[in-house]
Amino acid sequence: MSRKILITYATKAGSTKKVAARMAELASQHGFSADLLPVSAVKSIDSYDTVVLGSAVRMGRVLPEAQSFVEKNQAGLKQKEFDTFALCMTLSTVNEENLKKSNAFLDPIKMVVEPAHAAVFPGEINLKSLGWLDRKIIGMVKSQVGDFQDWIAMETWMESVLQSDSPSVRA
Ligand SMILES: Cc1cc2nc3c(=O)[nH]c(=O)nc-3n(C[C@H](O)[C@H](O)[C@H](O)COP(=O)(O)O)c2cc1C
Numbered sequence: 001m002s003r004k005i006l007i008t009y010a011t012k013a014g015s016t017k018k019v020a021a022r023m024a025e026l027a028s029q030h031g032f033s034a035d036l037l038p039v040s041a042v043k044s045i046d047s048y049d050t051v052v053l054g055s056a057v058r059m060g061r062v063l064p065e066a067q068s069f070v071e072k073n074q075a076g077l078k079q080k081e082f083d084t085f086a087l088c089m090t091l092s093t094v095n096e097e098n099l100k101k102s103n104a105f106l107d108p109i110k111m112v113v114e115p116a117h118a119a120v121f122p123g124e125i126n127l128k129s130l131g132w133l134d135r136k137i138i139g140m141v142k143s144q145v146g147d148f149q150d151w152i153a154m155e156t157w158m159e160s161v162l163q164s165d166s167p168s169v170r171a
Helices: 013-031 066-070 073-076 096-110 132-140 151-164
Strands: 004-010 033-038 050-058 081-088 117-122
Touching: 004 013, 004 066, 013 033, 013 050, 013 081, 013 151, 033 073, 050 066, 050 096, 050 151, 066 073, 073 151, 081 096, 081 151, 096 117
Parallel strands: 004 033, 004 050, 050 081, 081 117
Antiparallel strands: none
16 A cells, blocks of 8 residues: 655745645655645544645744644654655845754744654745735845745655655665
């Protein structure tokens, strides 16, 4: 029987959903039985061997629903392979300070359940997909705008998640 993987995500403007969808596609190509769901639609994680959680970062934090998902499912996640990633704009410029700052975005999740793999990637801001308040915030904090996603880095990370969770590696 193929291994079951849940790719679940919390998004505001859609970029994390697109990344999660690509990860689910890769998992299927590797022979996993993959489900793709927003965290709000996950009823139970019991049937999965692996759970991958992705979240957007806003105002210095992963989205509250991503954090709640980990807290609510803490016991179950500790019994499985759990991996997590986040998208942020801090990494639109890569330097030591920004790497340190962005890695810390996942600390509140790591404090609840230690993931096997965790990574933060540069994301995307498309002003057309934001409401007026978000556009105002982006203007006020003078954030970079545009698509900084590194698909090769994200796919490589997912490949390593899938490889470490293959039955031959686990046995
Ligand atoms: C209102 C707003 C606040 C944001 N706050 C942060 C932040 O504090 N730190 C950061 O690195 N990126 C921040 N970002 C960038 C997002 O994390 C990035 O655009 C990500 O790709 C969004 O994911 P989503 O499209 O799935 O919502 C912010 C973006 C918006 C629109």
